[in-house]
Amino acid sequence: MNGFSTGEEDSRGAADQICCLVDESERCSRPAGNASYSKRIQKTVTQRRLKLNLDHMARHIYICDYHKQVIQCARTKQQQQRRRKDSEEDSGETDNDVPEVDLFQLQVGTLRRYKRHYKVSTRPGLNKAQLADTLMKHFKTIPVVEKEALSFFIYTVKTNANKLDQKNGLSSSDTT
Structure with missing residues (x-):
């Protein structure tokens, strides 16, 4: 009774072997x-x-x-x-179903535009990595209503519209 079975015999053997x-x-x-x-x-x-x-x-x-x-x-x-x-x-986050976004992949100009748009205050002279880290912290705090965002995205795609065009007073017919 070494615990190994060749498949020919039953390693449990006698009927008295019940769970230990x-x-x-x-x-x-x-x-x-x-x-x-x-x-x-x-x-x-x-x-x-x-x-x-x-x-x-x-x-x-x-x-x-x-x-x-x-x-x-x-x-x-x-x-x-x-x-x-x-x-x-x-x-550093507790919610596992939040997708990770790597802002470091963006260009420095784009990061600065994000910073300016959301009025994120930072100390002067940050390098790209520091700026991306600071903006990532801010990005994680932005509340998003998923249903609304998806609905608006689908509507925008179907109508070939662009949110930036709508802000500038242009309609989707003017952009084509």
């Missing part, structure tokens, strides 16, 4: 599967504070498919939380 775990102080009565309760799994159970313990009376370390699924779900949640935490620390 104690779930909330009650021994699990489900049949053991081929997953074993390793040190790594014990660590996950401890970290996630799952109420699972190894029954020391069991002569094997195989767990049932139900507990295998419970532990896998806990591990997946832990990995997602770790990834979310890492990305928050990297970007």
Whole structure:
């Protein structure tokens, strides 16, 4: 009983091999599967504070498919939380569904025009990277009503209109 199966014989063997775990102080009565309760799994159970313990009376370390699924779900949640935490620390933002915009790709003139349009105050003599960082902070604070923006964009595309033309008093027929 080394935990390996050739596929010809059932590694669980006798019918007394039920799940080796104690779930909330009650021994699990489900049949053991081929997953074993390793040190790594014990660590996950401890970290996630799952109420699972190894029954020391069991002569094997195989767990049932139900507990295998419970532990896998806990591990997946832990990995997602770790990834979310890492990305928050990297970007400084807490909302993961906000697309990242790289203002550094724009020309300095465009960045200055943005700064002037939104009246963003900065100290004089900033280089491109510093200006892009400052404007990025401002850009993230601009509230956007997504439905309105998408509706206006689709309308503009369908009518071949340009918002700048409308501001200058021109209609879409004047621009063609």
